[in-house]
Amino acid sequence: MRPTFFRDLYEPKAEKSPLYIHYAGPALIETPLLNKGTAFSKLERTNFNLMGLLPPRYESIEEQVERAYLQYSSFQEPINKHIYLRAIQDSNETLFFKLVNQHIAEMMPIIYTPTVGDACEKFSDIYRSNRGLFISYTERDQMDDILRNATKQKVKVIVVTDGERILGLGDQGIGGMGIPIGKLSLYTACGGISPAYTMPITLDVGTNNPKLLNDPMYMGERHKRVSQYEYDAFVDKFITAAQKRWPGVMIQFEDFAQPNAMPLLKRYRNQVCCFNDDIQGTAAVTVGTLLAACRKKDKKLSEQNVTFVGAGSAGCGIAEQVIMQMVAEGLTDAEARKKVFMIDRFGLVTNGMNDLRDFQQALAQESRDYESWEIEGQYPSLVEVMENAKPGILIGVSGVPGLFSEQAIKTMYSNDNQPIIFPLSNPIKQIEAHPKDVISWTDGNAILATGSPFDVIEFEGKSFEIAQCNNAYIFPGIGLGVLAVGAKIISDEMIMASSETLAQNSPLVNKGEGALLPELVDLPRLSREIAFNVAKVAIEQGHALLISDDEIQNRIEKNFWTPEYRPYKRVSA
Numbered sequence: 001m002r003p004t005f006f007r008d009l010y011e012p013k014a015e016k017s018p019l020y021i022h023y024a025g026p027a028l029i030e031t032p033l034l035n036k037g038t039a040f041s042k043l044e045r046t047n048f049n050l051m052g053l054l055p056p057r058y059e060s061i062e063e064q065v066e067r068a069y070l071q072y073s074s075f076q077e078p079i080n081k082h083i084y085l086r087a088i089q090d091s092n093e094t095l096f097f098k099l100v101n102q103h104i105a106e107m108m109p110i111i112y113t114p115t116v117g118d119a120c121e122k123f124s125d126i127y128r129s130n131r132g133l134f135i136s137y138t139e140r141d142q143m144d145d146i147l148r149n150a151t152k153q154k155v156k157v158i159v160v161t162d163g164e165r166i167l168g169l170g171d172q173g174i175g176g177m178g179i180p181i182g183k184l185s186l187y188t189a190c191g192g193i194s195p196a197y198t199m200p201i202t203l204d205v206g207t208n209n210p211k212l213l214n215d216p217m218y219m220g221e222r223h224k225r226v227s228q229y230e231y232d233a234f235v236d237k238f239i240t241a242a243q244k245r246w247p248g249v250m251i252q253f254e255d256f257a258q259p260n261a262m263p264l265l266k267r268y269r270n271q272v273c274c275f276n277d278d279i280q281g282t283a284a285v286t287v288g289t290l291l292a293a294c295r296k297k298d299k300k301l302s303e304q305n306v307t308f309v310g311a312g313s314a315g316c317g318i319a320e321q322v323i324m325q326m327v328a329e330g331l332t333d334a335e336a337r338k339k340v341f342m343i344d345r346f347g348l349v350t351n352g353m354n355d356l357r358d359f360q361q362a363l364a365q366e367s368r369d370y371e372s373w374e375i376e377g378q379y380p381s382l383v384e385v386m387e388n389a390k391p392g393i394l395i396g397v398s399g400v401p402g403l404f405s406e407q408a409i410k411t412m413y414s415n416d417n418q419p420i421i422f423p424l425s426n427p428i429k430q431i432e433a434h435p436k437d438v439i440s441w442t443d444g445n446a447i448l449a450t451g452s453p454f455d456v457i458e459f460e461g462k463s464f465e466i467a468q469c470n471n472a473y474i475f476p477g478i479g480l481g482v483l484a485v486g487a488k489i490i491s492d493e494m495i496m497a498s499s500e501t502l503a504q505n506s507p508l509v510n511k512g513e514g515a516l517l518p519e520l521v522d523l524p525r526l527s528r529e530i531a532f533n534v535a536k537v538a539i540e541q542g543h544a545l546l547i548s549d550d551e552i553q554n555r556i557e558k559n560f561w562t563p564e565y566r567p568y569k570r571v572s573a
Helices: 041-045 061-073 080-090 093-102 104-111 113-120 139-150 173-192 228-245 258-268 279-298 314-327 332-339 382-389 408-413 435-441 477-485 492-503 507-513 520-540 550-557
Strands: 019-021 133-136 157-161 198-204 250-253 274-276 306-311 340-344 393-395 419-425 449-450 457-459 463-464 569-571
Touching: 041 198, 041 569, 061 093, 061 393, 080 093, 080 104, 093 104, 093 173, 093 457, 104 113, 104 157, 104 520, 113 173, 113 279, 113 314, 139 228, 157 173, 157 279, 173 477, 198 332, 228 258, 228 550, 250 258, 250 279, 250 306, 250 477, 258 314, 274 279, 279 393, 279 419, 279 477, 279 492, 279 507, 306 314, 306 382, 314 332, 314 340, 314 492, 332 569, 340 382, 382 408, 393 408, 393 449, 393 457, 393 477, 408 435, 419 435, 435 457, 477 492, 477 550, 492 520, 520 550
Parallel strands: 019 569, 133 198, 157 198, 157 250, 250 274, 306 340, 306 393, 393 419, 419 449
Antiparallel strands: 457 463
């Protein structure tokens, strides 16, 4: 018998009220959302036919967390720590989130980047139990049936991937499922969204990765990715089916490749409540971090030229958000675009290049604007852009390790004594420059943020805390705000509100010391603040019903789930 989850399970602020359920025995302890393990009381063990199925000791959740952390600490390799945490999550979700919340700074790199990249590459080898939904192209005609098979009745947040561009690792096929699982774990741990509301989904349209196609252990469909026409129809069918199954659900697109990421966002963003975290989430956290860096530098963002290395959907998404911020600071759109320089593998992106996508064309510089530059190739290189454009900000989203050369950084530093440098590619093996090198090349004067976590760096007697420009600072709060007021869409202005909120919480700016971004342990508070400001903008723009500020705050608190066990009472089926 498939478990039935009653309404009370979905009320995050009803932790202490009893939950009435009608099934017992192994079915109860094998349901991760409801399992308490050794924390089932004597009365519950009697009433739910659990006597003898568990060790005789009755434990508190604090005792369970202590044991789990000891076990976690016994593993040396990050991938083994990841596998262990996933096993707990698939057994007891409340315990998992209690453990993660108490060790968020230590465990975030394990449940998400960078370790999740290894987990995606090894997905078929380390697979233990199912989580989420796998929707394959060959089963597309059973789409509605597949979604009905999900036991969660009130899903409010979906993270979906097609596995084609997983971090900087490329096409991982269904191995990409590790990303939606990890992202939704952070929605709960950082944004308080009940795990009963979340659903990770992988769309399996094949893979073009020959290693996977030839791997006998690979668990996805063994064929090349379907044609664009077939793909578009399949995704459209999924969006329609998901809205039918869970009306109003928020859909986050995750790790879709460049040819699909931006077109999908443009196609659906004004039809359903959706956003692309690689484009909009990355842009929001980057702009928020840039605003904080600029305030530390005592300059406006609009007063500086910005160079991006990497002109894919993520880089262009950040650039467009930067332009919107510059316009908000008083520039015209045309003036702002003149200050943004995109570099791809050929050099500076200009209007003279062939085969530019629409979103790249909008950011291309006019060829005539660099006619006076002294360059060696057809298009200006990174160093040549540093020499001539004299940017105060350099952002890397290329996935090419070591691309920020010593010459490029020192050239930038010669024109700006406090350069803002963000090598954002992850995992660590893909980073454009190691922060310790950037600090050395700029005599410790660069304002730094990276895409992957780094330890404190010592240089000439000073300690440098490296901010991780992690999307987890942003997307949990956006999701919480959307859920709190039932926003119908996610607008650019809602995303800009999240960036400004992040900037206002910079320890380096507010206290004059510490990292550029708040500590990870502060994420639940920050997510609430972002949620409030995002919700206010949604209401102001008419994307949600008009309610008071007090009611917004009440709804945020009501929706903020905390990992605590609830008492159970048994009822007849």
